[in-house]
Amino acid sequence: MAAMWQCQGVKATAAPAGAVRQGSLRELNLALVLGRIAAAPRPPSRAALAAETGLTRATVSAVVEDLVAGRLVTEAEPTPRAGAGRPARGLVLAGDGPAGLGLEINVDYLAACVVDLSGEVRHHVVHRADLRPVSAADALGRLARLAAGARAAADEQGLTLAGAALGVPGLVDAAGQVRLAPNLGWRDVPVPELLASHPPLAEAVDGVPALVVENEANLAALAELHAGAGPDNFLHVSGEVGIGAGIVLDGALYRGSRGWSGEIGHIPVRPDGPPCRCGGRGCLERYAGQEAILSAAGLAGADLPADTAPTRLAQLAEAGEAAALDALHEAGTALGVTVASVVNLLDLDTVVLGGGYAPLTPWLRPPMLAEIDRRVLTAAWSPVTVRPATLGATAAAVGAAGSVVRRIIARPAGWLARVGS
Secondary structure (H helix, E strand, O other): OOOOOOOOOOOOOOOOOOOOOHHHHHHHHHHHHHHHHHHOOOOOOHHHHHHHHOOOHHHHHHHHHHHHHOOOEEEOOOOOOOOOOOOOOOEEEOOOOEEEEEEEEOOOEEEEEEEEOOOOEEEEEEEEOOOOOOOHHHHHHHHHHHHHHHHHHHHHOOOEEEEEEEEEOOEEOOOOOEEEEOOOOEEEEOHHHHHHOOHHHHHHOOOOOOOEEEEHHHHHHHHHHHOOOOOOOEEEEEEOOOEEEEEEEOOEEEOOOOOOOOOHHHOEOOOOOOEOOOOOEOEOHHHHOHHHHHHHOOOOOOOOOOOOHHHHHHHHHHOOOHHHHHHHHHHHHHHHHHHHHHHHHHOOOEEEEEEOOHHHHHHHHHHHHHHHHHHOOOOOOOOOEEEEOOOHHHHHHHHHHHHHHHHHHHOHHHHHHHHOO
């Protein structure tokens, strides 16, 4: 699991000309060594780290001692080896130190999870609820209670929450305010302020940096990227009641100039189509959103929870039920029309289907590929891959928690200052 986060941007580079503050040098060395430990396919020894980074063995040993004292790194059991001499102990990310709290609020569910420094999910819970009829304050109050339960679970396992991140299906500005979440009916909702007013959340993140609020599709894309299962360039499409997308270019999330990229669900498939909650007409969500698929499959009144609806659709499709097959074909066609435009624009070769789309990939993929092959200019000699997401419906909450621990790995000095190491 140590390589799960595939840490980016931590490289041994020459120091710039001029004096370097001792504190800054220590911070750089801490990040360099911890980043190498996190990304290593096998637990590296101190000697191996010194050879790889160019630091002296004494410097590496001092840095490692700081990381061990701060509960960021621990020694693995030595691997037996042939020949004389004591086997070197490898170093791994600690499983009993800091952890990230990931939260998600969606149209018909809430989720909370805890991820440790090695990337292992230590707690995950989903609460089903239709949040459209309730106020933003009420919905966030329920989420705060879920967060308190996650904090208790972390405490029981000896973990310390180092921060929290929340995924929301909408446009989120740099201050964490949700400017628009059409499927929730939210507009200009000050999420951090509302959450801070709830004692359960205040207790859950007591003493940690301010809550980070992010678009849930972006967090799902980051989770897919850092699971190490995909390329450095891909489009991650999350299918729930709404449809969002995370765009990953050259191994980094593309956010756009204001952080609002990826609103693929509101690209019009047919400009004269049915009205959408966003105010437009003929948006992709009206043809490929979960409610649209269920309605076309004759399941509009079935009252299926968000996390079971895809499974039910998959069961019907596997049984050859005509309405379900037709609904999935229509949704896949609409997805293919929209995705083809994104591929033409950004020159992507991989599309990842996440959220509720992941278990439906066998039926969505053929009509998607048919439209992509028809519409993408380069498809004849550069085919596009369409595959299910590695993490599926858990991706946004896991990605939120993972973003917290990746910040620690990138800047461990901040954590060590907090714990006094």
